[in-house]
Amino acid sequence: MVTLDKGASGMAAKKKPPPTFNLGDRVKIRFHPDLRARIVELRGPLGPGGAQVYRVRISRKPKPSYIELTADLMEAIPPAE
């Protein structure tokens, strides 16, 4: 019997699952480092492949704007930041 050992390369091939967010979480938006946002609605599994879609409020002046994003476009902001 032959046992296949995938080793480190097999592990590296696994795709990291996107993070999950909760209502009220503060997030940064990838590729837009100046933007800070907050999760205001969980829209459900409406993204490609059933990915969770989040409605976020982006702090802007004179008034905030809203956008719907998937988790792969956001990074959590630690509470202390």
Place this chain on the structure above:
Amino acid sequence: MPSASLRQWRNDRTPRLAQIEAQCAASLAAVSPNAHLIEENLRGYVVLLSAHFQGFCRDLYTEAAMLIARRVRLSLRMLVLGQFTTHRALDHGNPNVDNIAKDFDRFGFDLRAKMNTDPANAPRRQHLAALNQWRNVAAHQGTIHPAGGPLTFPMLQAWRNSCDGLAASLDAILYNELRKILRRKPW
């Protein structure tokens, strides 16, 4: 396979509405019917039916926008999604044909024309218009009632069937249009 939005309509929204419908039926079938309770139940049902149909339309719009946005590189995706979300009529307006078409036309096709190709959609659109008129009366305590007599349970049942038919029709239209745009099955 239907979209996630249509599955949500059928597996979550419709059963919720069926419970409200059962509540309306029970108040009508009571041994000594309470006219006020019947009216409040029917008015509540109108608002909820319109709200759930609005929710379905917005879900379908979001699902389609996400599929389009996935085709652009990650660094541009937020900009594309922002264009789809900004001034979306279904965020604030009733789910009437004007608002639905205003939003879905952003995908580059004439939604009204596509809807008109199915003759079954003509009466459904009339029902949707009546539903939204009554929705506004109920939500704003309007005193001028729409033409067509008082609000009745059979009217609401017919409107729910029409919403169900329109949901399936919109899902099919989006499937065909997105398949052309994406050159693959969208769902």
